[in-house]
Structure formats: structure tokens, C-alpha cells
Amino acid sequence: MAERISPRTGRAFELKRGRTLTVIDPHGEQVSDMLAFCAADHREHLSSGRSIDYAGRIFLTTGDALYSNRSRVMLRIVEDTVGRHDFLLTPCSAEMFRIIYGHEQPHRGCQGNFEEALAPFGIGSDAIPVAFNIFMNVQIDADSGRIAVMPPRSRAGDRVTFAAEMDLVVALTACSAPQSNNGSFKPIDFEIGAAP
Ligand SMILES: [Zn+2]
Numbered sequence: 001m002a003e004r005i006s007p008r009t010g011r012a013f014e015l016k017r018g019r020t021l022t023v024i025d026p027h028g029e030q031v032s033d034m035l036a037f038c039a040a041d042h043r044e045h046l047s048s049g050r051s052i053d054y055a056g057r058i059f060l061t062t063g064d065a066l067y068s069n070r071s072r073v074m075l076r077i078v079e080d081t082v083g084r085h086d087f088l089l090t091p092c093s094a095e096m097f098r099i100i101y102g103h104e105q106p107h108r109g110c111q112g113n114f115e116e117a118l119a120p121f122g123i124g125s126d127a128i129p130v131a132f133n134i135f136m137n138v139q140i141d142a143d144s145g146r147i148a149v150m151p152p153r154s155r156a157g158d159r160v161t162f163a164a165e166m167d168l169v170v171a172l173t174a175c176s177a178p179q180s181n182n183g184s185f186k187p188i189d190f191e192i193g194a195a196p
Pocket of ligand 1: 033091092109110111173174175176177
């Protein structure tokens, strides 16, 4: 049974080694930011830099591993029906909405949703790294490095499945940034399963 994350909210939960996590976009064009922390020591967390370095690519998909800051595999992508996700940009936040969008009463964004969801696990705001931004479609100009956030390529029912290679605390959001989600905020579904 899939669980639903309401638009512009987040959730955190334990994911045991050997289990799978499937993240589903039920309506299409909706990003879900994902964080992972080692359950035994929260100072070990998802590392964008190490994962990109070891893959030799900035776009990760089926077969690729998501590494920790201690260079251990946390999660492996075992299924991916979209093939375009971002692992460069930080979670959207109130500050980001002020700086990029000029919002005067900004939403707390994925950052604020992560902080609330992770507080019961004793994980604070400064411990939140770059998230794996599922379904986020960032186009990059190879020469200038200029980035453009485009609508997600995901359609209703598209999914990504990760296999956990250590006991984890995982956090997921239904992203709150207008640009990342083609201007509207939708829910995200997720399902925890047995090992493949
Ligand atoms: Zn977001």
C-alpha cells in the first residue's frame, strides 16, 4: 500500500537494509527531494559530490549508487521509469523563495519540511545536505555551466525504486518550488517493499 505525502509537505521514516523504497509521481511533473542518514550515526549522510564523482556523471539512474560522505553505498537505484533527476541543487527554502522568487511571505519549502520531519530523529537543520531531487529536471549548458530548471519529465505513475544497503533514516518531500514542478503543487506517493 502506497502512502501519500500531501503537496508542499514532507515525511521521515526508517528504512532497513535490504528493503526497497519506491517513490511514485501520482499526477506527473512533481519533484520529491530525498535525504538519507545512516541510522546508527546521523553524521553519515547522502553525498551528492561523492555519488557524482564515483558515477562519473551528474545524472544518475538505474544501476547507480547513492554514496554517503564516508563513501559507503547507502541506496542503489534498481528501477527508474524517468531517467532524469537532479543531485546538484539544495532543498528549496524560505530564503530561496525570497532570493529567487522575491516572495515576501515565503513558504518554508523542502528545507523547512525536512527540518520538521527529521527533528524527532535528532537531526537538525545544519545537518541537511544536498538532496537527491527525484524527477527534478535541470538542464545544463556544457560550456558555460548555466543551469535551467525545466518541468519534470515524469508522467502520472512514473516511479523510482531504491534498495537500501544500510539501515537508514530517509526523508521525502513533495517539493514546494514553483519552477521545479511546472507551477503547481501535487502529492507524492511512496511504498516500502521487500528486497528485489
Ligand atoms: Zn523543494
